[in-house]
Amino acid sequence: MVPIETGTRGGHMGVKLGELMAAAQRYVDYKAHQRVDPQAAAIERMHLGLRNARDFTSKSDRLNVLANAVLQQPQAAALVAGVPPPLLDPAVAIPEALFADNDLRPVRYLQIALLAARAVGKLTVRGMVDEEGDATGFLVAPGLLMTNHHVLPDATYASVSFVAFDQEDDVDGRPKTPKLFDLLPRQLYVSDKELDYCLVAVSPKTSQDEPLSQFGYLRLFEETGKVDPNRRQAANIIQHPLGQGKKVALRDNYFEEPPKDALDALGAQNSLFYGTDTLKGSSGSPVCTDEWYVVALHRGGVPKVATKKGQRVVLRRDGTPAREGDAKRSIQYETNEGTRVSRIYASLKAKVAMGGTDAGPAAQALERMLAVAQDPSVGPVERATHPLVVPPTEAEGEAGVEEKLVRKPLDFVQGPGYQPGFLGAGFQVALPSLSSEVRKEVAPLKDGSGHVLNYLHYSLVVNAERRTAFFAACNVDGRQLWKVVHPGTSVGKRPTAWGTDPRMDEKFQPDDSIFSTAVQRGHLFKREDASWGADDELRQRSDLQSFMIANATPMFADFNNNEWGNLEDIVSRHVMSGRRVSYFAGPIFSVDDPYFNELKAGVPASLKRQGMRVPTRFWKIVAWVEAGRLQAAGFVLDQSDEIREHGPITEEIDFGSYRPRPIKEIQSRTGLKFPKLVAADTFAQAAVPRQ
Incomplete structure (x- = not known):
């Protein structure tokens, strides 16, 4: 994992310790949240696994996922109401059990990845001379782009920014010609500093009359359960690290167990954590599952902290306490953090309910996003796709005949x-x-x-x-x-x-x-x-x-x-x-x-x-x-x-x-x-x- 970017605008060339400590505290709170009542946690884990199987898993793979969830949480299975007993009976489920970390994927996995990657672009703020000039954003509906609040903290920054799609190499190794689209914050701009998200309208055409529609979009589904806590799942990130050509991190990149909303009475668990490689410029990238559903908006790295002389401090890579304004590459990080899609939906709905200047743009953003993301079965990208099938590995009782x-x-x-x-x-x-x-x-x-x-x-x-x-x-x-x-x-x-x-x-x-x-x-x-x-x-x-x-x-x-x-x-x-x-x-x-x-x-x-x-x-x-x-x-x-x-x-x-x-x-x-x-x-x- 290489999470070495996080930060804010305003010409600040280095880290802000307050923001780093806030990220570290969110991670501490998340780990404390994971140590809730074991029986209640097992029940919630089972519920999330069932929702994942129902809404985000192919029919041919569904029984395998359910069976594996039962094997992981057999006591909880008996407590989950409304599920036919034969499906959850371990005696029935064991023959279909999945083992963890199956790396087999259909070739269609790569084809869907390419469809998802089309909607990801490099963001540039015109005239910026500091190290926050480049970032990543992605289309979540026709004409609507998502990135971080710390990338575009207000409409003024958005008005002097543009997004470039096709900033990547073609199959022959030669760079494609980037397509540049202006942002239109006067049409729609809404953001939230705490959750670090921003939604902004994008021009429908380039100055050369090329349509934005050719790049599609990634659907944002409000439902939780896109990450199954009963399986170890990859966090795939499409990004523009260091402002370079588009890249994707696919290997050695796992989610930590997702929060359990049923046990989060205060609604404080807004983040997912994962070990995917990122660099400065990756802020604003979509964090996707192996089925390519977007589950989070990447916001930055969580720093390593320690207690020195009775105070909690952020650590540099050499183990010494960090100082305000240190270079971001000097900080030692232990994981990456992204804002959950479900919490972005909740935030937008709260802005609508509260009224005020954000209510109108939030309502427009919700309308656009929900118009294309009603049914998870249509798939994660703008083109209808069936859920991916992840073939099971060896079944119990067949170990003697496996190749x-x-x-x-x-x-x-x-x-x-x-x-x-x-x-x-x-x-x-x-x-x-x-x-x-x-x-x-x-x-x-x-x-x-x-x-x-x-x-x-x-x-x-x-x-x-x-x-x-x-x-x-x-x-x-x-x-x-x-x-x-x-x-x-x-x-x-x-x-x-x-x-x-x-x-x-x-x-x-x-x-x-x-x-x-x-x-x-x-x-x-x-x-x-x-x-x-x-x-x-x-x-x-x-x-x-x-x-x-x-x-x-x-x-x-x-x-x-x-x-x-x-x-x-x-x-x-x-x-x-x-x-x-x-x-x-x-x-x-x-x-x-x-x-x-x-x-x-x-x-x-x-x-x-x-x-x-x-x-x-x-x-x-x-x-x-x-x-x-x-x-x-x-x-x-x-x-x-x-x-x-x-x-x-x-x-x-x-x-x-x-x-x-x-x-x-x-x-x-x-x-x-x-x-x-x-x-x-x-x-x-x-x-x-x-x-």
Whole structure:
């Protein structure tokens, strides 16, 4: 997730702490709202799931969705009135159950996405010279555009603004010719600062007489239930980040559980939260489900906050308190926020009821929006479309006959492996020695030659029982990295499959069937770091070798892409300056680690404690030479929480908000011994004690 935009107009070049704190408080209130009475929450969750199945799901998919909801909330199912018992009987529903995170989509999914994307345009305010000059907007009815209040805070700003459609590349890679339409706030303009929305009329034609109607619109349905709380669902955003050509975020982008209106007596839960990538300029974008129904208006990122000296403060990316006017890119964010479509409807109706200057424009906006959004079955775009069918994955009782994806061995698996003397003469850093407990659990090589899998630039030792590497030991030469030698180019096509290593029995290597967009294959040796060598052939071979399945460990998407990925990026930036680095990384195995089946929807209790287990904690130790001395830093990261501690770092490798942990602590948790690095632990005195 990359939410790095939020802000207001008025020439203000940086952040306003009051607005950031307000966003953070909304997120705090949302999380408190989610901790309501469990039984009441389960009933409301069931109601929303049923509404989703009734109004926003294809008929062929409806039974699967209902069944999955029952499996998620069996106690609530018995309490939901007005539903025929056979449909909600778990004994009937189980054979049709969906498992979570099915990534299969019909090709029509992409066709509807293109229809939805037509209605999204880039907003520009003429004459603006500050960083708020570009944003996104989208058509919600013929001649009616929606964006944020902070983009167009009044009719004056709207009167000097225009929206450009077709600002994107064509299939041949050449830019299309943008079509520019003026905004007409004198005809209709209504906005709300608290909910951060704005609706404004758009000219029906360009100055070249091209019609606005060719771009269609996205229907806004007032009903809730477009996001089913019983399934993990994607938040897809069509946007113009940084004022660039139109882009869409489709991967690793999940909604947090939607608020429960029946338990929100004060009507305070106005936002949805999600982990989709956005940038400055994405404000005003439509937030869509995988069926392409608009559920929210994207408004910005929610900052990370902490208590410092008794006060709650917004944090910068380096862990220090933010100040008024800081650059937006310096702020640390933890999620994204959008205003719910249902609450925008409620706000417009309230303006009509209250009278005043906003009543007329609000009534006009409601009339236009409702005229095209009465029946969800017509689909999310101006052209009638049937709901998308999401095929179910394996059904209960059919696991024995399902087809499994088999990974083939990649070429060039051999190599010298990790080099202890890589950092230079006098700075030997050996592979960690193994405790007696660890030695009992290592997976052997087939030829009996030992237990270390060596590749070009890294080595692995695998835990036979857990089917996951104890550690990866890696060398990186920044002077020979592909992205340094060939800046701005890609090392090559990503392999279509991760490879199994023929030197080790597959039963000891990770079970590839557990991975999806939810539980990803987390590189222990990062792909970008692996792609180095004396020539392009070696760089490409080493890139391929990073995709050995033994180098993958189960990581939840948000953790892999954020906490773990950000720490990897810090190391990569240091290496790209031409330095050499050796590092070690792996999971901390615990008896409390959940089985994958425990995380999977619809698995019977008798099968839950089977299969691979998913580590909850990971460690990394980085070693480098600075000023003629061996330096080292250790880190422990947790998949189930955000990084818990932050502190400023002054050494040459700036680890930002990642607070080092004593390498001795990593030794005690893993059973691996790093005597040379314990002695060189740069942060041992400053590191926080083990909790």
